[in-house]
Amino acid sequence: MPTYSFNDVTGSLVGPTGSTPLGYGEAVTDEGISIEPKGDKNTMEIAADGNGQHSLHADNSGIVTIRCLKTSPLNAVLQAMYDVQTSSSALHGQNLITVAHAPSGDMNTAEQCAFSKKPRVVYGKVAGLMEWMFESIKIHSVLGTY
DSSP: OOOOOGGGEEEEEEETTEEEEEETTSOEEEEEEEEEESSOSEEEEEOTTSOEEEEEOOOOOEEEEEEEETTOTHHHHHHHHHHHHTTOTTTTTOEEEEEEETTTTEEEEEEEEEEEEOOOOOOSSSOOEEEEEEEEEEEEEEOOOO
């Protein structure tokens, strides 16, 4: 029977201002890490007579979201990287993010990543989480088998 566990998720963020591990053991929340496309790969157009066409786009861009516990030390690391990288265009958009699940063979690589914005900070009854979003020019994914 196929089984998935976040215990087997590994990853890293490497950029011009340092590197940090991602995945299991880094106080990532239950919602974890998500990798999603930003743009469509296709545009379909239908003419007045019902004929149509497809346009294939070379867009491999996407968004990587890392969700940390409010108390995770990873927040301080990411905040320091954000502060320096957004202070100069020479440092902006040069991060590489990898996320893998070895037992299945899943491997995701996000290239030319830039911090999208600072995460929302909430002080409430429940500590909550911090969502760090990165926009990537190119995301390559290989999904393995379970």
